Amino acid sequence: MAETGEGKKEEADYKRLHSFPLIRHTDMAEEMRVETMELCVTACEKFATNNESAAKMIKESMDKKFGSSWHVVIGEGFGFEVTHEVKNLLYMFFGGSLAVCVWKCS
Amino acid sequence: MVTVVHTLLEKKEGVDQGDGWDEWAQGKALIKPPDQLELTEEELKEEFTKILTANNPHAPQNIARYSFKERSYKPISSVDQMAVHFVLEGNLIHVDSEEARRQRARQDQTDGKHWDWTFKLFPEKPAAEAEAEPDEEIPENPKEQKVTNQFNFSERASQTLNNPLRERSCQTEPPPRCNFSATANQWVIYDAYLEELEKQEKNKDKQKTFSAKKEEDKLKKNKMSDDVTKVVKVVKIFERMVNQNTFDDIAQDFKYFEDASDEFREQEGTLLPLWKFQYDKAKRLSVTALCWNKSYQDLFAVGMGSYDFSKQGHGMLLLYTLKNSTCPEFVYPTSSGIMCLHIHDRLSHLVAVGFYDGCVAVFDLKAEEGGAAQPAFKSTAKAGKHTDPVWQVRWQNDDMDNNHNFYSISSDGRVVSWTLIKNELVFSDVIKLSLEGALPECLEVVEQPTCGTSFDFHPKIDFLFLVGTEEGKIHKCSKAYSSQFLETYQAHNMAVDAVKWNQFHPKVFLSCSSDWTVKIWDHTIRTPMFTFDLNSAVGDVAWSPYSSTVFAAVTTDGKVHVFDLSINKYEAICQQPVVAKKKTKLTHIEFNPIHPIIVVGDDRGYVTCFKLSPNLRKKPKEKKGQEVPKGPEVEEAKMEKLLSLLRDKHKT
Numbered sequence: 001m002a003e004t005g006e007g008k009k010e011e012a013d014y015k016r017l018h019s020f021p022l023i024r025h026t027d028m029a030e031e032m033r034v035e036t037m038e039l040c041v042t043a044c045e046k047f048a049t050n051n052e053s054a055a056k057m058i059k060e061s062m063d064k065k066f067g068s069s070w071h072v073v074i075g076e077g078f079g080f081e082v083t084h085e086v087k088n089l090l091y092m093f094f095g096g097s098l099a100v101c102v103w104k105c106s
Numbered sequence: 107m108v109t110v111v112h113t114l115l116e117k118k119e120g121v122d123q124g125d126g127w128d129e130w131a132q133g134k135a136l137i138k139p140p141d142q143l144e145l146t147e148e149e150l151k152e153e154f155t156k157i158l159t160a161n162n163p164h165a166p167q168n169i170a171r172y173s174f175k176e177r178s179y180k181p182i183s184s185v186d187q188m189a190v191h192f193v194l195e196g197n198l199i200h201v202d203s204e205e206a207r208r209q210r211a212r213q214d215q216t217d218g219k220h221w222d223w224t225f226k227l228f229p230e231k232p233a234a235e236a237e238a239e240p241d242e243e244i245p246e247n248p249k250e251q252k253v254t255n256q257f258n259f260s261e262r263a264s265q266t267l268n269n270p271l272r273e274r275s276c277q278t279e280p281p282p283r284c285n286f287s288a289t290a291n292q293w294v295i296y297d298a299y300l301e302e303l304e305k306q307e308k309n310k311d312k313q314k315t316f317s318a319k320k321e322e323d324k325l326k327k328n329k330m331s332d333d334v335t336k337v338v339k340v341v342k343i344f345e346r347m348v349n350q351n352t353f354d355d356i357a358q359d360f361k362y363f364e365d366a367s368d369e370f371r372e373q374e375g376t377l378l379p380l381w382k383f384q385y386d387k388a389k390r391l392s393v394t395a396l397c398w399n400k401s402y403q404d405l406f407a408v409g410m411g412s413y414d415f416s417k418q419g420h421g422m423l424l425l426y427t428l429k430n431s432t433c434p435e436f437v438y439p440t441s442s443g444i445m446c447l448h449i450h451d452r453l454s455h456l457v458a459v460g461f462y463d464g465c466v467a468v469f470d471l472k473a474e475e476g477g478a479a480q481p482a483f484k485s486t487a488k489a490g491k492h493t494d495p496v497w498q499v500r501w502q503n504d505d506m507d508n509n510h511n512f513y514s515i516s517s518d519g520r521v522v523s524w525t526l527i528k529n530e531l532v533f534s535d536v537i538k539l540s541l542e543g544a545l546p547e548c549l550e551v552v553e554q555p556t557c558g559t560s561f562d563f564h565p566k567i568d569f570l571f572l573v574g575t576e577e578g579k580i581h582k583c584s585k586a587y588s589s590q591f592l593e594t595y596q597a598h599n600m601a602v603d604a605v606k607w608n609q610f611h612p613k614v615f616l617s618c619s620s621d622w623t624v625k626i627w628d629h630t631i632r633t634p635m636f637t638f639d640l641n642s643a644v645g646d647v648a649w650s651p652y653s654s655t656v657f658a659a660v661t662t663d664g665k666v667h668v669f670d671l672s673i674n675k676y677e678a679i680c681q682q683p684v685v686a687k688k689k690t691k692l693t694h695i696e697f698n699p700i701h702p703i704i705v706v707g708d709d710r711g712y713v714t715c716f717k718l719s720p721n722l723r724k725k726p727k728e729k730k731g732q733e734v735p736k737g738p739e740v741e742e743a744k745m746e747k748l749l750s751l752l753r754d755k756h757k758t
């Protein structure tokens with residue numbers, strides 16, 4: 001019983017510790033990157049249970065701000081291979097278990 | 107085809123349209139005619155269907171005509187169903203038709219005026235000019251008349267030149283693309299986060315040490331925020347270059363000149379003047395101390411002060427380098443005149459200085475520029491400073507605690523050892539010099555401190571040192587014994603200005619005094635080996651570092667005397683006046699450790715550098731075939747040979 005209790009505590013700790021947004025790979029410009037990262041964080045926090053809505057929010061905001069044809073994938077386990085316009089890709093982790101990939105390709 | 111349901115109200119035979127018409131036109135009221143059929147109700151209600159078609163009932167249903175072409179009768183496909191009921195020929199003709207024109211023409215011939223008038227009513231054109239035209243037109247072309255409409259505007263149109271059309275198209279390059287692939291799994295995410303956390307921790311640690319370092323750097327940098335200091339190094343190199351160019355001939359002489367005339371002068375040598383060092387701010391001071399730096403052999407220290415009791419003022423510590431004779435490398439002004447100085451043998455950034463007011467100080471040449479004016483260590487009245495001028499300071503080897511220490515001797519009769527412990531100078535009296543045997547008959551031995559004027563430590567035997575006093579005695583002392591001397595020599599009649607151990611021979615030392623003499627001693631024998639009279643008070647004497655038998659002395663009459671005992675035991679092999687003004691007294695002399703040059707200081711604040719001619723640096727002639735002996739042992743042996751001769755003489 002104590003072990004499972006501890007296990008849960010550890011999990012919670014780990015989630016807390018690891019919940020900061022961690023950019024894994026990007027080739028965006030500084031400003032764009034910061035803005036996109038903040039947007040992703042906001043969206044994921046807002047739609048914590050629904051990845052689709054979060055992705056939708058991100059995609060629409062990106063389209064408005066930076067031009068058409070953005071693609072967004074949010075999930076906990078997936079592999080991908082995409083073609084993206086240079087300097088328009090952001091791949092980041094968030095919340096300890098979510099991965100977000102945002103890229104532009106018209 | 108019209109299908110009419112014709113209820114049999116009145117049955118008529120044949121199709122006589124004329125009667126039928128009458129029926130429809132008149133009748134609403136039912137008037138039974140006399141010949142009305144009597145029918146039953148059923149028969150009355152019987153419905154008869156009549157179908158009306160557009161076919162002409164009189165027209166034949168099929169007509170066949172003989173075709174001459176085919177030589178047979180052929181049925182005509184469509185039969186003309188038209189039945190003409192009435193024709194009336196009219197007598198109107200169109201205005202514009204041929205017949206009308208002909209008629210008009212006939213009419214014109216009969217009455218022409220009549221037509222003019224009608225034309226004016228109906229002008230062809232709306233414009234004013236147009237009215238004139240029909241008049242013109244008519245007589246010109248009376249046959250062709252146009253009846254115009256007053257609203258009939260004539261069309262005017264023109265076609266501009268249309269530019270030819272050309273197709274142009276352009277295709278922009280699509281924005282560059284590239285591929286990217288990755289996998290997002292729970293473990294990948296976890297690993298990434300762990301890495302990031304580790305990095306952050308490392309950065310924090312680094313930053314702590316970094317910030318500490320940065321503060322230090324900042325402090326240093328703040329002092330050197332002046333732009334000029336950034337160019338210091340470059341400027342220094344430039345200065346050296348300029349100096350080298352200015353004093354190029356001197357530099358060449360220093361390096362390469364060998365007095366060729368020495369070959370002709372067998373036992374004499376000369377001193378070639380090289381650089382002259384002077385400093386503006388030290389003009390009124392005399393050179394009171396000279397010392398070469400052991401590690402940087404072109405650097406030497408000059409102590410400036412005054413020997414004159416009545417003219418005491420400030421002093422200076424200057425460090426010159428041979429590479430720059432115009433300006434000293436380091437300048438330390440002091441409040442009291444410097445009387446002596448010594449540079450540490452190994453740590454050549456430490457300079458021990460003794461002052462006229464009895465203080466001693468240690469300057470650290472490495473210290474930062476801003477605070478370098480102050481000595482790193484200075485003795486204070488509380489901490490055992492001398493009460494009289496300090497005549498000599500000497501560095502010693504580090505003591506057992508690895509602290510640096512040096513000795514000083516002063517006119518107050520004390521030989522004091524100073525140790526640098528952390529930031530302080532700690533003193534300890536070594537010996538108190540007292541007048542011995544002055545009044546032997548007196549019961550009370552009057553212990554009067556005598557003034558020590560010079561001392562020197564044995565180069566090999568650490569604890570042994572010599573002290574020269576103002577009465578002219580030289581005491582041989584040991585560090586171990588603080589009250590007694592090992593030996594006392596009745597050396598001179600006046601104050602002993604300098605005592606110097608021989609660099610090679612362990613027993614020989616040199617002393618000079620204001621009684622015009624220079625004496626060479628063997629410390630085991632109480633009488634001097636050699637005595638030289640120089641006709642003038644001797645300020646300083648120094649052994650040469652390259653030969654055990656060569657030494658130089660400076661006198662107050664401005665001459666430098668160089669002796670080589672192996673060549674000439676009685677006279678100097680070189681006696682040269684070196685100053686322009688005769689009144690200048692030479693105060694100190696020092697040999698350079700490696701170069702064949704000497705520096706001489708005088709009481710006007712100048713330091714002059716001389717090069718020794720080859721004769722002065724002679725090594726003993728080797729016999730042919732023998733190996734050339736080198737090294738200090740040779741020097742020692744040389745000296746020993748000389749001394750043994752003398753000893754024999756003494757014995758005999």
